[in-house]
Amino acid sequence: MNKPIRILAVACLVMFVGLLFNVNYIQALDADNLNAREGNRRVMDEQFSRERGAILVDGTAIAESVPSNDRWRFQRQYPEGPLYAPLTGYFSYIYGQSAIERSQNSILSGDDNRLFVNRVVDLLGNQEPQGGSVELTIDPVAQRAAAEGLRDLGEGTRGAVAAIDPQTGAVLALATQPSYDPNALASHDLQATNDAWDQLTNDDNQPMANRATQATLPPGSTFKLVTAAAAMENLDLNPDSQVKGGAELTFPGKTYTLPNQGGGNCGGDPITLRQALEVSCNVTFGDLANQVGEDELIEQAEKFGFGTDPISGIAANESLVTGQSSNLEDTQLAQTGIGQYEVTATPLQMAMVAAGIANDGSVMTPYLVDTVRAPNLEVLDTTKPERLSEAMSAGKAGQLKDMMVSVVDSGTGGPAAIPGVQVGGKTGTAESAEGRPPYAWFVGFAPADDPQVAVAVMVESLEGNTSDIGGGRLGGPIARAVMEAILR
Numbered sequence: 289m290n291k292p293i294r295i296l297a298v299a300c301l302v303m304f305v306g307l308l309f310n311v312n313y314i315q316a317l318d319a320d321n322l323n324a325r326e327g328n329r330r331v332m333d334e335q336f337s338r339e340r341g342a343i344l345v346d347g348t349a350i351a352e353s354v355p356s357n358d359r360w361r362f363q364r365q366y367p368e369g370p371l372y373a374p375l376t377g378y379f380s381y382i383y384g385q386s387a388i389e390r391s392q393n394s395i396l397s398g399d400d401n402r403l404f405v406n407r408v409v410d411l412l413g414n415q416e417p418q419g420g421s422v423e424l425t426i427d428p429v430a431q432r433a434a435a436e437g438l439r440d441l442g443e444g445t446r447g448a449v450a451a452i453d454p455q456t457g458a459v460l461a462l463a464t465q466p467s468y469d470p471n472a473l474a475s476h477d478l479q480a481t482n483d484a485w486d487q488l489t490n491d492d493n494q495p496m497a498n499r500a501t502q503a504t505l506p507p508g509s510t511f512k513l514v515t516a517a518a519a520m521e522n523l524d525l526n527p528d529s530q531v532k533g534g535a536e537l538t539f540p541g542k543t544y545t546l547p548n549q550g551g552g553n554c555g556g557d558p559i560t561l562r563q564a565l566e567v568s569c570n571v572t573f574g575d576l577a578n579q580v581g582e583d584e585l586i587e588q589a590e591k592f593g594f595g596t597d598p599i600s601g602i603a604a605n606e607s608l609v610t611g612q613s614s615n616l617e618d619t620q621l622a623q624t625g626i627g628q629y630e631v632t633a634t635p636l637q638m639a640m641v642a643a644g645i646a647n648d649g650s651v652m653t654p655y656l657v658d659t660v661r662a663p664n665l666e667v668l669d670t671t672k673p674e675r676l677s678e679a680m681s682a683g684k685a686g687q688l689k690d691m692m693v694s695v696v697d698s699g700t701g702g703p704a705a706i707p708g709v710q711v712g713g714k715t716g717t718a719e720s721a722e723g724r725p726p727y728a729w730f731v732g733f734a735p736a737d738d739p740q741v742a743v744a745v746m747v748e749s750l751e752g753n754t755s756d757i758g759g760g761r762l763g764g765p766i767a768r769a770v771m772e773a774i775l776r
Contacts, residue, residue: 336360336381336476341396341419341663343376343388345426351376351389353419356476364474370467371435374498375424375602375656378470382481387498388422388656391601395420395660395668402668418663425458425658425671427451430741430773434463437745437766441465447747448499450635451770454643454739456673457652459599461743461770462636468495501604504632505748508718509549509759510729511627512573513641513688516565518588519576520684525561527691532575533559539618546574546622549717565691566699568715570626577625582616585609585624591679592651593640594633599654607637627718635744638731640676643742645688646712646733649680693736701732703764706772710736713767715759730763734771741774743767 339362343351350372356363364379366372377387385393394400398419434449441447443466451461472484488496497503519525534557537546547570548554554569564572577585589595589609598604610616611630623629636654644651653676660669680688692712695701701713713732728747733739745763 336362338362338398339418340364340379341398341421343392343396344421344423345372345431346428347423348428350424351379351470358476360476363476366470366474369469369471371431371463372426373467373470373496374462374464374500375426376470377602378473380473380481380485381476382478383473383485387602388424392422392657392660395422398663400668403662420663420668421661421665422657423659423661424656425453425460426462426656427460427774429776430461430770431463433769433773434461434766435465435467437769438463438465438747441747441762444749445747446493446499446749447745448503448635449743449745449766449770450500450639451741451743451774452636452639452643452652452654454647454733454742455652457643457654457676458658458673459636459654459656460741460774462498462500462602462656464497464499466493466495498603499746499748500635501599501602502634503746503748504605504607504634505727505746506631506718507627507633507638508716508727508729509568509570509573509627510638510641510714510716510731510744511631511633512565512568512625512716513645513692513714513731514589514592514594515573515577515580515585515625516561516688516691517592517645517680517684518580518585519561520688521588521680522580522584523576527560527562527687529561530558531561531564531572533557533564533569534571537571537574537622539622542619544619546570546619546626562691562694565714566694568700573625574622575625577621578618580625582610582621582624585621588679591677592644593637593676596676598634598636598640599656601656604636605634607633627716635746637744638729638746639742639744642692642712642714642731642733642744643739644677644679645685645692646736646739646742647685648682649678649685651676651679689733689736692732696732700760701730701764703760704730704732704768704771706734706768706775709734709771709775711768711771712736713764715763717759728759728762730759730767732767732771734775741771743770745770 340353342349353362377389379385379389396419438447448464475481533554535553586609594607653674655671696711696713700715704713711734716729718727731744733742745766747762
């Protein structure tokens with residue numbers, strides 16, 4: 289064989305081997321990535337023609353597929369669309385999936401490797417493959433109470449509620465106002481779907497945003513719980529410790545002063561730490577933040593979950609103590625200590641703070657998916673609770689928990705009180721950008737002796753009179769309704 293023929297033979301062999309490798313790579317190694325790619329119409333056609341599994345709450349479908357008489361064999365439906373939209377997300381031919389529809393897509397579509405045996409059985413039995421089901425941790429009564437509480441403030445209200453089980457981290461309610469109807473995006477009328485998408489994405493109120501996990505806003509005085517925890521842990525304070533009170537906090541060499549909300553003097557100077565929390569004294573917690581120090585305050589917040597992606601399965605943003613700043617000045621650190629300056633938090637994050645205190649200092653990782661099942665109802669996976677961190681010692685957490693009960697019994701949290709039940713809480717009213725009304729916050733838990741629920745309520749804007757925003761007045765009753773639903 290002469291040299292040119294040998295070279296040609298080797299070249300053909302290399303190209304043949306390369307072709308075989310490419311075919312096997314596409315079909316085996318890269319198949320999942322190609323199938324998951326947005327805009328893959330072949331995959332979407334297949335999934336729309338298959339009975340997709342249900343998303344369940346307390347055994348009832350909040351997302352399900354029903355037979356349809358069109359080019360696709362099944363229509364995705366959301367029986368109570370807006371109520372659960374922040375959780376289910378949407379399943380759309382044009383725009384793909386979001387939230388649980390996306391994170392659990394492999395199970396719901398039936399493509400998950402754990403369903404391989406089911407697919408083989410369906411193939412041998414000449415049956416159409418089906419998707420598995422996903423059971424969420426949500427309490428339907430609490431979810432409805434949260435959504436109705438926000439809606440009762442007025443259709444123009446923007447806000448959110450997050451409630452979790454302090455002992456496990458299971459999410460019990462996650463509501464946002466305004467919401468949207470995912471049925472409009474699941475329609476088989478693609479022009480109507482496109483019109484609905486344009487309307488939703490161009491709405492200034494952002495109805496498709498999950499404010500409970502994505503809205504990062506100043507938490508105001510609810511952040512004083514983090515500052516109190518840092519002071520108790522680092523300065524060895526207790527509820528009876530004497531702390532700075534008075535009408536304003538001054539800073540050496542500076543003309544700026546930090547006043548209290550409404551110009552009060554917190555009942556004197558000095559006062560006890562318990563009294564400072566009851567009346568939400570800015571002077572006290574601004575001073576404590578400087579005593580604790582920037583690094584220790586940030587570290588304490590991180591133990592409660594700040595700076596982490598708090599939950600899997602749905603879109604969520606990190607909560608932060610500082611933005612671009614570092615080495616804060618004393619005035620900036622004092623503002624940080626009362627939940628202002630650059631502090632931003634989601635309602636879910638502040639529910640985690642309340643839950644960590646209620647759970648003897650242990651912060652549990654929040655989770656939404658309780659159980660995953662095959663089409664034959666065989667359990668494939670059950671979420672096991674995991675501890676995120678130890679935010680406080682049990683002794684100090686117990687003292688702070690007792691102080692939060694005093695806030696509801698004798699302080700600003702009175703609207704959250706439940707007859708016959710010890711409730712702990714903290715109100716907050718956070719200043720926002722100039723020209724915008726403040727944000728109203730409430731966080732709490734119940735019952736104090738055996739906490740079953742921790743909740744955070746945030747009202748971002750209020751329809752009508754925006755000058756009367758207050759965390760206790762607006763957030764307290766909603767939190768009470770959610771806690772009562774859990775304790776029913």
